Amino acid sequence: MKVYDSMAKEIISLNLSKDEVVKVFVCGPTVQDNFHVGHARTYIFFDSLVKYLRVRGYSVFYLQNITDIDDKIINRANEEGVDYIEVSEKFTSEYMQLMNLLHIDSVNFYARATLHIPEIINQISELVQKGYAYETSDGVYFRVSKFNDFGRLSGQNMDALKSGSRVDLNEQKSDPRDFVIWKKYKPGEPFWESPWGKGRPGWHIEDTAITEKYFGPTYHIHGSGTDLIFPHHEAEIAIERSISGSPKLADYWIHSAMININDEKMSKSLKNYVKIREVLVDYWPEELRYALLNAQFKTSINFSPEILQEARQNVNQISILYRKLSLKGRNYKNNLGENAKIKVLENILDKNIDFRQLFTEVLSMVGEWNRNLDTMNDPEVTEALQTIYWVDSFTNIVRRGSGVSSVKGAVEILLSLRKEMRSRKEFGIADGIRADLKDLGIYIEDKGEETIWWTSEEKGSDKN
RNA sequence: GGAUAGGUGGCAGAGUGGUCAUGCGUGGGACUGCAGAUCCCAUCUAUUAGGGUUCGAAUCCCUACCUAUCCUCCA
Numbered sequence: 001m002k003v004y005d006s007m008a009k010e011i012i013s014l015n016l017s018k019d020e021v022v023k024v025f026v027c028g029p030t031v032q033d034n035f036h037v038g039h040a041r042t043y044i045f046f047d048s049l050v051k052y053l054r055v056r057g058y059s060v061f062y063l064q065n066i067t068d069i070d071d072k073i074i075n076r077a078n079e080e081g082v083d084y085i086e087v088s089e090k091f092t093s094e095y096m097q098l099m100n101l102l103h104i105d106s107v108n109f110y111a112r113a114t115l116h117i118p119e120i121i122n123q124i125s126e127l128v129q130k131g132y133a134y135e136t137s138d139g140v141y142f143r144v145s146k147f148n149d150f151g152r153l154s155g156q157n158m159d160a161l162k163s164g165s166r167v168d169l170n171e172q173k174s175d176p177r178d179f180v181i182w183k184k185y186k187p188g189e190p191f192w193e194s195p196w197g198k199g200r201p202g203w204h205i206e207d208t209a210i211t212e213k214y215f216g217p218t219y220h221i222h223g224s225g226t227d228l229i230f231p232h233h234e235a236e237i238a239i240e241r242s243i244s245g246s247p248k249l250a251d252y253w254i255h256s257a258m259i260n261i262n263d264e265k266m267s268k269s270l271k272n273y274v275k276i277r278e279v280l281v282d283y284w285p286e287e288l289r290y291a292l293l294n295a296q297f298k299t300s301i302n303f304s305p306e307i308l309q310e311a312r313q314n315v316n317q318i319s320i321l322y323r324k325l326s327l328k329g330r331n332y333k334n335n336l337g338e339n340a341k342i343k344v345l346e347n348i349l350d351k352n353i354d355f356r357q358l359f360t361e362v363l364s365m366v367g368e369w370n371r372n373l374d375t376m377n378d379p380e381v382t383e384a385l386q387t388i389y390w391v392d393s394f395t396n397i398v399r400r401g402s403g404v405s406s407v408k409g410a411v412e413i414l415l416s417l418r419k420e421m422r423s424r425k426e427f428g429i430a431d432g433i434r435a436d437l438k439d440l441g442i443y444i445e446d447k448g449e450e451t452i453w454w455t456s457e458e459k460g461s462d463k464n
Numbered sequence: 465g466g467a468u469a470g471g472u473g474g475c476a477g478a479g480u481g482g483u484c485a486u487g488c489g490u491g492g493g494a495c496u497g498c499a500g501a502u503c504c505c506a507u508c509u510a511u512u513a514g515g516g517u518u519c520g521a522a523u524c525c526c527u528a529c530c531u532a533u534c535c536u537c538c539a
Contacts, residue, residue, distance in 0.1 A: 009468080029539070042539040072537075155467040156535060203537085225539030226468085232538090257469080258533060267538060294476085294487090298469065300532060306475060310488045320501065360478075360486060370502055427497060434499075445500055452501095 001056070001350045004298055006229065006253040007153055011352055014252060016053070016220060022060045023219035024050055025211050025250070027228055028110065030067040030203075031091035032076055035098055036273035037303055038259040038266045041292045042225045043104050045256045048293060049223075049353055050106040051394035056346075065210050066092055066112045069200055074189055084190050088114075098276050102285045103396040111210045113201065117192045119209035120201045123243060124181050124194075132242040133181060135196055136172040140182035142204075145175055147238040153253065154230035179235050181205040204235035208243075211236075217244030218251070226255040227265075257300040259292075266303065274303060284459055286319075287311045290397040293355040314363060319399040321366050322388045323454045324373060329381040341365060341387040355395060362391055399456060411442055415451050 001014045016022050026046045029039060050062045068088040077084040092112075099105070113120075124140055127133035133142050144150050151158050161177050182205075185191040185198035192200060201209075211219060217240060222233070237249045259266045266273045279288055291311035295301045348357050369376070369384045376384070392398040414433055421430040434444055441457040 006468090027539070030537090036539090039539050045539095070537090151467095151535095154534070157466065160466060161535070226533060227538055229468090230534055231536085256539075258539080260532070263532070265533065265538090269538070296477095299477090300469085302476090302532095304475090306488075310476070313488065317501095324501085356477075363487070367503085373502080422497080425497070431498070438500095443500075446496070446498095447501085 001353075003252065003254060003353050006226075006255045009155075012252075016058055018057050018059070020059075022053060022058045022221070023215045024053075024060055024062045024221040024223065025207070025215065025219060026062070026064050026222075027207060027224035027232070028064040028066045029091075029095055030070050030072060031088045031095060032070065032072040033091065033268055034275050034277070035091075035095060036259075036266055036268075036275050037279060037288075037292070038225070038273065040098075040102060040276050040279075040288060041259050041301065042223075042256050043099065044102060044289050044292050045297050045355075046223050046254075047102075047104040047106045048289075048355060048394050048396075049254070052349065052353070054106075055390070055394050060106075061109075061214075062107045063211065063214055064107050064110050065207050066095070066110050067203060067206060068092060068112050069114050069190065070203065078188070101280060102276070102289065109214070111214070113206040113210070116206065116209050116213065117201065119213050120205055121192075121194050123205055123209050123212070123239065124196075126243050127181070127239065130242065132239075134174070137184070138172065139180045139184050139199065139202070140196055141173050141178040142181050142235065142238060142242075143175070144177040144179070144238065147242055149241070150177070150234055150238050151230075153233055153237060156230060156234070179204060179231060181239070204232055205239055207232075208236050208240045208249075212240065212243075217246050218248060220250065221252045221254060222250035223254040223256070226257055229255060254297075256297045257295075260300050260302045261304075263302060265300075279308070282459055283308050283312065284315070284399060286397050286399050287315050289395065290315050290359070293395060293397070294359055295356050296352070296354050314359065315397055315399055318362065318366055318388065318397065319456075321369060321373075322385070322392075322398055322400070324452070325369070325381055325385050325388070327452055328376070329378055329385065339383055339386050339390070341383060342390050345387070345391065358391065358395075359397075362388075407440075407442070411437070411453060415444065415453065419451065 001016075002011050003014050004010065005012045024046075026042075029035065046062075050060050053060050069084070073087050074084050077087045080087070096110075099107070124133060127142065128135070128140065131143070132146050133140050135141075150156075151161065158177075180202040182194060182196055182199050183202060184196065185200070190200060191198035222236075224233070233253070240249045241247070261272050261274065264270065264272060276288075283291075287308060288311070291307045292301065294307070294311060294314075301307065345358055345361060348354065348361055351357075365384075365387065372380070388398060414437065418430045418433040421427075421433070437444060437453070441455050442453055443456055444451050444453040
């Protein structure tokens with residue numbers, strides 16, 4: 001299995017062992033505001049990546065942090081005249097709900113920063129002791145000049161950073177590149193006691209304190225969106241390696257590209273974002289997942305109604321075929337691993353975890369299965385079902401209508417009535433039944449003497 | 465200015481030297497009582513520009529131009 005690694009800046013082999021737990025850390029959100037499609041992309045991608053690793057037999061522990069103390073959270077709380085905890089609780093809960101809606105269920109543990117203050121203070125103390133950090137009147141800062149690998153991941157030139165710095169010059173830092181790891185208390189702000197007085201943690205050190213606690217000084221995969229490479233990941237590397245002395249923090253660095261809108265990055269500060277909630281009014285989670293996985297992870301996606309519409313088409317095509325196949329046979333969970341189609345798909349993914357290429361190949365298989373649907377024998381049906389089931393097990397893009405709902409009996413009575421009407425050429429009545437069922441989310445399809453049906457609610461603009 | 469990733473049809477997007485895949489869209493056809501689903505055919509005269517290497521370049525080299533992200537908080 002290979003993947004583009006941001007540190008190596010090329011596609012390299014992912015050498016992971018199946019005999020030990022694979023430790024994956026992905027930077028979670030700051031719980032300060034509504035979540036947008038950009039967040040969705042990153043977390044859907046890593047969800048599918050981790051699930052795929054598991055499908056391939058790796059035992060993965062997927063850790064994510066939640067930044068629940070931060071300037072922006074405090075500012076928002078002040079604006080609204082509430083305690084910061086109200087803000088962070090509200091959006092933490094919203095985040096969890098969205099993850100649930102989007103089928104993002106691969107994370108083993110969400111670690112909140114405010115529940116790791118002792119670990120953070122320990123790290124700062126160590127850094128101060130070793131001379132990597134110094135105290136000023138407003139906080140404790142990391143001394144970047146003591147860590148000579150700073151800038152390697154992001155390709156930043158140390159001197160250029162120094163001179164061309166856009167960083168605040170007002171602070172009492174001894175070097176403009178130095179970053180804050182402890183912020184001293186100002187009136188009205190939440191605080192924790194520390195050897196440097198009341199205060200709260202800086203952002204970068206939250207993650208290292210958390211990963212060190214659960215993973216130790218090094219782990220296997222570190223992921224997030226590309227926008228966190230600098231300075232956040234440089235800072236994490238500097239902090240943890242200064243403490244541990246290890247030559248690396250993570251074996252692999254995987255960064256997913258941004259979501260753009262009108263060719264510009266979607267972001268809170270530009271106010272050009274589309275909320276996940278808004279998308280889910282008109283589109284199913286499976287459709288959003290498809291749209292966001294339907295690109296190489298290193299390629300930015302220009303978000304538009306067109307990509308959602310395309311996703312809807314393809315999700316429908318795969319889902320409807322899946323339904324038809326499952327009416328033909330149900331032993332698709334057997335004999336996984338002997339499936340030649342799955343082998344083909346594995347080979348595609350193993351080149352660079354490219355879900356778009358996976359989808360392209362799946363769609364061509366779907367075309368073939370549709371062509372042969374009437375003549376497929378049992379092993380072929382099983383193979384097809386297994387394959388779609390396998391793909392769905394880590395992508396979650398198949399919409400599963402059900403033919404065994406609680407209304408099954410009633411539907412079948414109506415269908416036999418409709419059959420009778422059709423044989424009497426009472427097409428008005430027959431079509432009326434079909435239309436009424438459709439309004440209830442029950443789709444039927446005539447094929448010769450047979451009529452198959454499934455349930456599938458409609459969403460958004462397609463309704464009517 | 466530096467770093468990174470790119471510039472292929474209406475859109476999306478494969479393709480590291482030899483008739484420019486594929487998907488969406490659009491048009492037509494088959495099937496159907498009609499639909500739906502599905503299939504077939506077509507369409508869109510597409511490789512940023514200019515040089516070079518080559519029998520031959522989207523693909524290799526050079527130059528220019530352009531786009532996005534990062535170089536401040538951000539997934």
